[in-house]
């Protein structure tokens with residue numbers, strides 16, 4: 001692969017930007033400063049400003065999404081989840097898998113692996129997502145059963161069977177395997193209460209790590225990635 005393509009893929013900038021980095025003598029290959037952006041890279045060690053830049057075909061990040069940012073890759077008005085990544089990681093061209101509302105927190109995966117993204121969002125794959133919610137109001141007595149049977153809204157929207165676990169008067173867990181617009185909020189409303197706080201805590205077999213603070217992100221480990229496959 002050409003050096004400029006390699007550098008661009010790992011997030012060092014556009015082709016034009018990385019060509020400039022090479023001209024500025026900031027790039028080395030096997031510890032020799034290079035000046036030709038079109039040189040071919042196989043298994044050599046590539047460094048920018050003396051930091052090794054490791055090529056991976058796919059990148060996988062886990063973010064503990066905070067409230068106030070939208071699940072998009074760009075937006076002219078609002079801060080997006082991509083804005084929470086450092087520039088090099090933003091440049092890796094990752095996109096969020098699925099969508100959390102602006103006021104929802106929690107587990108969000110970002111990747112450039114389209115196949116994984118499809119597998120986790122395709123309705124046919126039935127991947128479970130678990131949400132913790134704080135609620136206001138009284139749930140219908142048969143709310144758990146209604147969730148289990150599947151809920152139909154007055155506007156005709158149908159939600160498949162889901163799991164409602166009541167932890168206390170104002171705290172619940174909801175497990176769904178679809179990803180419809182405002183789904184948890186609407187399902188809870190349909191059984192008498194209102195969601196006032198929502199956090200995704202699990203996707204597939206992957207739990208939101210306890211040590212990943214709200215607003216923080218990091219690369220997934222291989223073990224974590226296996227839990228999504």
Ligand code: URA
Pocket residue numbers: 099100101102104181182183184185186198
């Ligand atoms: N359900 C919702 O209502 N909102 C989310 O962000 C995710 C699931």
